[in-house]
Amino acid sequence: MTAPAWHPDNDVELLENGEAFFPRVFEAIRRAEREVVIETFILFEDKVGLALHEALCEAGRRGVHIDLMIDGFGSPDLSERFLGELAAAGVKVRVFDPGERVFGKRLNVFRRMHRKIVVVDGWRAFIGGINYSADHLADFGPEAKQDYAVELRGPIVGELHRFVLREIALGARKPRWYRRRMARVKALQSKPALQTAPPTATRLRGPMAAQGIQALLVTRDNRHHTTDIERHYLAAIRSARKRVVIANAYFFPGYRFIKALRQAARRGVDVRLILQGEPDMPIVKKAASMLYHHLLHAGVRIYEYCERPLHGKVALVDDDWSTVGSSNLDPLSLSLNLEANVVLRGAGFNQVLTERLEHLMRHSCKQIAPEDLAEEWSGWRLVRSFFVFHFLRWYPSLTSWLPRHVPQLKPAVPPADAPPLGTTRAADAV
Incomplete structure (x- = not known):
């Protein structure tokens, strides 16, 4: 494993609470042309989760490659209809370490996938502490959460892109795909950069944005x-x-x-x-x-x-x-x-x-x-x-x-013939 590297000259914008975060992420998904990769601990089937669902389905139907990873402990109650509609739109939903309830209790509390990352088209990314749930909005009431995330543009996005694709590859454990996935992992680690921003991309210049940041x-x-x-x-x-x-x-x-x-x-x-x-x-x-x-x-x-x-x-x-x-x-x-x-x-x-x-x-x-x-x-x-x-x-x-089992990624809706990681579009971005 290579040591993390500093990446110069990035744009970074602070997004405070769901009011700033959700519209920006949903807008990025709607503008996606090639690929959206999301990792989240919590995805609830409330007004925020349904808005994400709508944006992902729309993007999937127009041919964007979408990979959504959720945690088995944090997101345990999504309905079959919710997941089925995502699958029908071409969205690959993977559950990190799903576990069966015992007497109604979730026991897969250790080794959870707690990350919150979004990468769109290999050049635009988000990272922070905000989950996809309505309790990150002020109108939720006294229990609404105070939280932060950032939008990133610049060389650091390539590192995030490599990371999320590598995690998907390492978590998928179908034996017949193993060699192909490991080849993809090695390719991802050897590439110095991924997709660059298109010429039409604008720099982040909002009141909470800064340029020229090392990340x-x-x-x-x-x-x-x-x-x-x-x-x-x-x-x-x-x-x-x-x-x-x-x-x-x-x-x-x-x-x-x-x-x-x-x-x-x-x-x-x-x-x-x-x-x-x-x-x-x-x-x-x-x-x-x-x-x-x-x-x-x-x-x-x-x-x-x-x-x-x-x-x-x-x-x-x-x-x-x-x-x-x-x-x-x-x-x-x-x-x-x-x-x-x-x-x-x-x-x-x-x-x-x-x-x-x-x-x-x-x-x-x-x-x-x-x-x-x-x-x-x-x-x-x-x-x-x-x-x-x-x-x-x-x-x-x-x-x-504490338990040190190897967590697995499993499809939320098992496909009829699941392909190996990355379509042609994902591979082109490497």
């Missing part, structure tokens, strides 16, 4: 890149000289991560965490709050977002480092799930993200002070802190005991 695709899997996302976070935090701002929905990182934040704060870096104040799951806030004493006493500033559930996974360091993606900072994302982030270098995008996070902290967050923490019997707090400390220190090793 790096960083992924987490259970084969070769088990700690890459965490390592890039740690390297940025350890080198910080001015500020670190992290907005993350599920925050319970490892011992090294907490240590790096504390050390940064103690050497004078302005370290701020934006965490959930109105969580979608109560255990999320409870787990994060167990770390508050430890962080606050080192000078880390903590803000709880209180308008609605926070679902974002973004961060910035100093004036030129940023990241946006699907990875939370908890044991599932850092040690078990399949994740994807982009790391971005450039003052333009860093400034855009800084303004949006500062707006969030000023208008929608409560800053936690030491006196806000409930006083507890000091003996119990010491015991609890001891166990939390050692759990954080050792959980990366503990996760190695």
Whole structure:
């Protein structure tokens, strides 16, 4: 496996919440001429899922090659009609690691495909934390999620394109296709670039767009890149000289991560965490709050977002480092799930993200002070802190005991005679 590479001169635009994200993705699908590849953890059959369904079916019927990967745990209840209409339009729907329910419960909770990626025609891409569900829209109500994604144009899209096609190839396990698929994997890894933007393509120039950004695709899997996302976070935090701002929905990182934040704060870096104040799951806030004493006493500033559930996974360091993606900072994302982030270098995008996070902290967050923490019997707090400390220190090793089966991609609607990965159109894009 080759090491991830930095790609210069990319356009990046921040898309905040479903109101910005969904129209842009659906418009890109409607304009697609050759190929659409989508990976998503959640696809619900609500108004957002139905809008995606309509856009994919329309594109499929006009001959666009479409590959949609959903997670078996995150998207378990799509109807036969929903999937059948996609298949009839030529959309290939693959389920990552589907699992049978046991007494009505989903047990395939480990090793989930948690990525959210879209690549259109090999030159336009989206990545972030937003799923295809109505709870990413403000009109959903108090449970609507606050979240972020980016649209990308430039050389980084070729890397994303290679990645999603390679994952499809590696996940498909039909023996009679194996040699052909492995040949495709090798071809994808050897090609320096994929399809370039057509001459008619315009640069991203919206109010939340930046140009000339260096970009790096960083992924987490259970084969070769088990700690890459965490390592890039740690390297940025350890080198910080001015500020670190992290907005993350599920925050319970490892011992090294907490240590790096504390050390940064103690050497004078302005370290701020934006965490959930109105969580979608109560255990999320409870787990994060167990770390508050430890962080606050080192000078880390903590803000709880209180308008609605926070679902974002973004961060910035100093004036030129940023990241946006699907990875939370908890044991599932850092040690078990399949994740994807982009790391971005450039003052333009860093400034855009800084303004949006500062707006969030000023208008929608409560800053936690030491006196806000409930006083507890000091003996119990010491015991609890001891166990939390050692759990954080050792959980990366503990996760190695969890199931390490090889997840598979399976067709949601088995075709009569499924072809090998990539039609002529997909192959032409390589």
